[in-house]
Amino acid sequence: MRKTAGILRFRFLTAWLFVISFGLLTGCQTVQFYRQAIGGQVEIFRKSRPIEPILANRATRPVLRDRLLAVQKIRQFASEQLGLPGDESYGRYADLGRDHVVWVLYAAPEFSLEPKKWWYPTLGELDYRGFFRERDTLALSAKLREEGFDVYTGGVDAYSTLGWFHDPVLNTFVYSSDIDLAELIFHELTHRRLFRKGDTKFNESLANAVAEEGVRRWLRQSGRKAELADYEERLIRRGEFFDKIDLTRDRLKALYASDLSEEIMRRRKREILADLRDHFRELRRRWGGRGLEGWLKEDINNAHLVSLITYHHHIPAFHRLLEQCGGDLERFFKEAEDLKLAD
Numbered sequence: 206m207r208k209t210a211g212i213l214r215f216r217f218l219t220a221w222l223f224v225i226s227f228g229l230l231t232g233c234q235t236v237q238f239y240r241q242a243i244g245g246q247v248e249i250f251r252k253s254r255p256i257e258p259i260l261a262n263r264a265t266r267p268v269l270r271d272r273l274l275a276v277q278k279i280r281q282f283a284s285e286q287l288g289l290p291g292d293e294s295y296g297r298y299a300d301l302g303r304d305h306v307v308w309v310l311y312a313a314p315e316f317s318l319e320p321k322k323w324w325y326p327t328l329g330e331l332d333y334r335g336f337f338r339e340r341d342t343l344a345l346s347a348k349l350r351e352e353g354f355d356v357y358t359g360g361v362d363a364y365s366t367l368g369w370f371h372d373p374v375l376n377t378f379v380y381s382s383d384i385d386l387a388e389l390i391f392h393e394l395t396h397r398r399l400f401r402k403g404d405t406k407f408n409e410s411l412a413n414a415v416a417e418e419g420v421r422r423w424l425r426q427s428g429r430k431a432e433l434a435d436y437e438e439r440l441i442r443r444g445e446f447f448d449k450i451d452l453t454r455d456r457l458k459a460l461y462a463s464d465l466s467e468e469i470m471r472r473r474k475r476e477i478l479a480d481l482r483d484h485f486r487e488l489r490r491r492w493g494g495r496g497l498e499g500w501l502k503e504d505i506n507n508a509h510l511v512s513l514i515t516y517h518h519h520i521p522a523f524h525r526l527l528e529q530c531g532g533d534l535e536r537f538f539k540e541a542e543d544l545k546l547a548d
Contacts, residue, residue: 210311223236227467238336245307245337246370248330252299253373261297272379272386273298279387279423280394285486287419288534290368297373299483302328308342309335310527312354313507316461316470318454320405321354329403330514337359338339365396382421391419399538410519411541415521415534417526442492448515449484453477454510478505519546 219441248255256534259265281365282293310529311333312321336342339360346356362378378389417440425434456477460470482505485497526544530536 209493215455236428237429238269238334241337241341243457247365248301248337249299249306249373249375250370252301253297254299255279256296256374257297269379275375275386276374276379276385276390279390281385282423282426282537283394283419284420285393287391287394287415288398289391289415289419291390291394291399293368294372294394295374296371296389298375299373300374300376300528304377305339305362306338306375307335307361308339308358309333309361310320310342310349311357311508311512312349315353315355315507316467316474318458318461318510318514319506320515323350331403332511333404335364355506355508358508359512363393365393368397368398384424384432384464386419387423388416391416399541405515407546409516411523413516413522414523416525417536430466442488442496445488446485447496447513449481449488449512450517452484453481454514457510458505481505522546524546 256277260270260273270535271379280291280295283289285291313319314321322330322332324330334345335340336345342358346358349356362381363375364372366372372393377387381389392412392415395415396408399411420436421433424430424436458475460473460477463470465473482501485500489495489497489501522544523541526540527534527537530540
């Protein structure tokens with residue numbers, strides 16, 4: 206999902222290994238879900254082409270050739286400097302003819318920040334449900350809202366199959382800026398390097414922490430000092446944004462743990478979320494420009510916060526671990542395997 210371009214990018218969805226255990230599943234909705242997942246993955250396989258012939262083809266648009274060359278340099282850096290499997294993905298390109306590869310849904314009860322979870326073969330429980338067709342996401346969204354859940358849906362630009370397949374470059378993200386492209390590739394390759402079954406917060410926070418560090422090192426090695434300074438400013442703003450999210454999360458958790466009536470909790474919940482929107486207005490005023498536009502228009506709810514917390518919650522812990530490891534990423538990944546993190 207994308208939010209507040211240049212500050213936050215929720216573009217990642219981890220692991221769709223639906224084909225593997227399809228034959229073991231029963232139930233009409235389950236079969237339908239995995240059928241669309243298989244169809245979506247097959248579409249990607251069918252439309253994928255090796256990158257080298259695309260680069261050699263004179264008919265290839267210059268902008269696409271430039272972006273594919275950037276991908277090759279980024280994946281090489283990932284392999285040589287970050288200890289990531291950059292030589293195992295992004296060697297093919299697929300144009301899916303749409304803006305997003307999948308659409309994802311988060312849900313949470315009206316008075317809780319505990320996400321609704323879905324079980325996946327080989328992956329355990331994850332905090333989201335994803336579909337290759339937007340209408341399927343919207344249909345589930347309507348059903349869950351009828352059941353009283355807060356729901357948030359959005360388009361996703363990329364996802365990882367965790368090494369089961371060689372993930373291709375997609376039109377949904379290839380035209381991003383160099384920095385956004387590097388962040389995305391480093392994030393997805395981190396999932397191939399280390400993935401903890403059934404722990405969405407761990408996996409997404411780890412991938413984001415490695416992506417941030419990877420972009421810093423990549424820009425530094427490339428001598429792109431001005432872009433590195435801009436990126437550091439972006440991370441400061443990202444931190445300020447999440448400080449407001451964390452404050453709101455703590456206030457809501459305290460509210461939901463109280464013995465107040467539902468009517469009073471509902472009113473106070475609206476007040477707390479209105480305060481969050483006011484904080485966003487203040488951030489935009491200080492930053493200038495038109496950032497956070499979506500967050501000032503959307504009806505923010507528990508599911509929105511769940512989607513943010515999932516990708517951010519443990520990032521500071523991973524940054525501390527990397528510092529303790531003296532910046533040694535090999536040691537960092539080994540230590541991270543057994544890292545215990547409190548919610």
